[in-house]
Amino acid sequence: KQWYQRRVAITAGNPNQKEKYEQDLKKEIKKLQRLRDQIKTWCASNEVKDKRILLEDRKLIETQMETFKVLERETKTKAYSKEALGLPAKIDPAEKERCEMREWLNDIIDQLNVEIDKVECDIETIKAQNKKEKSTDCDSALIPLL
Numbered sequence: 001k002q003w004y005q006r007r008v009a010i011t012a013g014n015p016n017q018k019e020k021y022e023q024d025l026k027k028e029i030k031k032l033q034r035l036r037d038q039i040k041t042w043c044a045s046n047e048v049k050d051k052r053i054l055l056e057d058r059k060l061i062e063t064q065m066e067t068f069k070v071l072e073r074e075t076k077t078k079a080y081s082k083e084a085l086g087l088p089a090k091i092d093p094a095e096k097e098r099c100e101m102r103e104w105l106n107d108i109i110d111q112l113n114v115e116i117d118k119v120e121c122d123i124e125t126i127k128a129q130n131k132k133e134k135s136t137d138c139d140s141a142l143i144p145l146l
Contacts (some may be wrong), residue, residue, distance in 0.1 A: 022072075029068045036061045 041056045043051050 001093070025068060025071065029065060031060050032065050032068075 036058055037062070039054050042048050043054050043058070048054065
């Protein structure tokens with residue numbers, strides 16, 4: 001979560017804040033590297049009997065480091081480079097949700113318009129039938145009078 005918040009702050013925002021967050025991330029990656037090296041040292045020594053927990057922590061650190069690599073690559077990519085232009089457009093999660101909601105609403109509106117057309121057609125059909133019945137009733141009422 002913390003990485004994502006910093007990523008958002010890096011990608012959108014003023015240059016000073018971007019540089020500050022990049023420096024913070026570099027400090028954190030160096031700290032992770034030191035911790036990983038310490039864990040490797042402990043795993044290599046015979047003092048620690050149960051190395052399973054150490055290996056799990058080391059894997060966790062390495063996954064965080066991979067996340068940082070991806071984030072760093074994204075921040076280093078120039079906006080109009082071939083690499084950046086070839087990437088799919090990134091959409092803010094809130095914007096994506098708005099787009100999905102807009103599409104859903106448009107679909108519902110289309111369905112409702114189809115239903116309205118059907119009902120209007122049914123109303124016209126019923127009106128036409130009522131006119132025929134009235135004219136037939138009028139004709140049958142007029143025949144005995146003649």
